[in-house]
Amino acid sequence: MAAVVADAPSLPDLATVATPALVVDRAVLVENIDRMAARAESAGVALRPHVKTHKSVEVAALQRARGAAGLTVATLREAEVFVAAGFDDILIASPPIGGWRLDRLVELAGHARVRVVVDDATAVGLLDQACRRAGVAIGYLWEVDSGVGRFGTPPGKTTANLIAAVAESTSNSSFDGLLAFGGHVYAAANRADVAAAAREERAAVTETAAALADLGIETLIRSVGTTPTAHALDEADGITEIRPGNYVFYDATQVALGVVGSDSCALAVLATVVSRPSPNRAILDCGSKALAAERISAQSVGFGFVRDHPNLRVARLYEEQAIVVAEDPFDLPLGTRVEVVPNHACAAVNLHEQMLVTENRAVVDVWPVDARGWGA
Numbered sequence: 001m002a003a004v005v006a007d008a009p010s011l012p013d014l015a016t017v018a019t020p021a022l023v024v025d026r027a028v029l030v031e032n033i034d035r036m037a038a039r040a041e042s043a044g045v046a047l048r049p050h051v052k053t054h055k056s057v058e059v060a061a062l063q064r065a066r067g068a069a070g071l072t073v074a075t076l077r078e079a080e081v082f083v084a085a086g087f088d089d090i091l092i093a094s095p096p097i098g099g100w101r102l103d104r105l106v107e108l109a110g111h112a113r114v115r116v117v118v119d120d121a122t123a124v125g126l127l128d129q130a131c132r133r134a135g136v137a138i139g140y141l142w143e144v145d146s147g148v149g150r151f152g153t154p155p156g157k158t159t160a161n162l163i164a165a166v167a168e169s170t171s172n173s174s175f176d177g178l179l180a181f182g183g184h185v186y187a188a189a190n191r192a193d194v195a196a197a198a199r200e201e202r203a204a205v206t207e208t209a210a211a212l213a214d215l216g217i218e219t220l221i222r223s224v225g226t227t228p229t230a231h232a233l234d235e236a237d238g239i240t241e242i243r244p245g246n247y248v249f250y251d252a253t254q255v256a257l258g259v260v261g262s263d264s265c266a267l268a269v270l271a272t273v274v275s276r277p278s279p280n281r282a283i284l285d286c287g288s289k290a291l292a293a294e295r296i297s298a299q300s301v302g303f304g305f306v307r308d309h310p311n312l313r314v315a316r317l318y319e320e321q322a323i324v325v326a327e328d329p330f331d332l333p334l335g336t337r338v339e340v341v342p343n344h345a346c347a348a349v350n351l352h353e354q355m356l357v358t359e360n361r362a363v364v365d366v367w368p369v370d371a372r373g374w375g376a
Contacts, residue, residue, distance in 0.1 A: 050245030177221025
């Protein structure tokens with residue numbers, strides 16, 4: 001008797017799939033990944049992409065295949081998911097404070113090369129104690145503040161002296177380098193401001209590395225990040241790696257900043273027109289729980305843009321609805337499906353369980369958003 005082979009599950013149809021739904025254009029995604037890999041290679045720096053943007057093993061595999069030296073993650077949950085998937089060089093870009101974090105971190109270090117980011121001597125001491133108890137070694141990058149006002153200590157001698165005071169007092173944690181995050185670039189008003197933020201990001205690291213060299217301490221890793229500042233990097237200039245994340249998808253913010261054109265946006269939220277209360281207003285079924293209610297740049301107009309409808313503006317978000325308006329009446333009948341490119345792709349992805357991967361407007365695969373949530 002011939003074996004019965006179950007039919008493969010059918011792929012969704014963009015014309016009938018439940019909305020809102022996250023959609024990714026595979027060709028644009030791959031092109032974005034290729035271009036950033038080429039940029040890093042041309043500049044002579046390693047590429048350690050930040051996977052908080054996509055939280056997807058499939059996307060990370062594409063990045064690795066195109067030369068990524070390792071991955072940057074935001075959370076332990078992300079680190080655990082990617083290590084379990086076979087990625088073995090991970091940077092966790094936040095301090096491991098809390099016993100539960102340290103317990104999970106040292107467990108993870110038994111399966112992959114793991115580094116963490118710190119900005120405090122006490123954090124280094126706690127890390128070293130946890131590593132010693134577990135019999136593992138974990139390196140750390142010290143963060144310097146290039147103007148964001150989040151993590152990090154002041155660049156230059158101040159930070160060099162802090163590092164020198166603890167670098168030789170630990171046995172199981174090692175000072176592996178410096179890191180800066182130029183997130184203040186999102187306050188840029190023009191391309192000149194983007195370039196200035198990139199210079200400040202690099203200078204924070206290189207000036208601190210020079211101060212450490214004066215104290216006889218070598219800085220092996222000199223790491224900077226963000227997608228806009230990576231676009232302003234033409235040569236290494238004292239930097240050894242970059243950590244962009246958003247570049248895989250880009251979004252309405254990157255377009256507003258002039259980093260890329262709208263054709264480079266690989267990710268959108270598919271939505272349905274569910275109401276037409278007036279000739280110049282439409283209601284979509286993709287609110288803040290699908291798009292994320294963020295305006296991280298003053299250059300952003302509304303909460304994203306509607307692909308192929310440049311006259312429309314996403315003016316307001318409710319939890320389940322997006323209010324789309326235009327200066328003049330527009331033709332968008334009830335039931336029409338549109339794609340909204342969100343302001344912040346990273347936050348939007350985290351709101352969805354899966355992404356529909358498309359080629360030529362047809363769904364060719366469904367990828368889970370593997371690393372959502374915080375984990376047990």
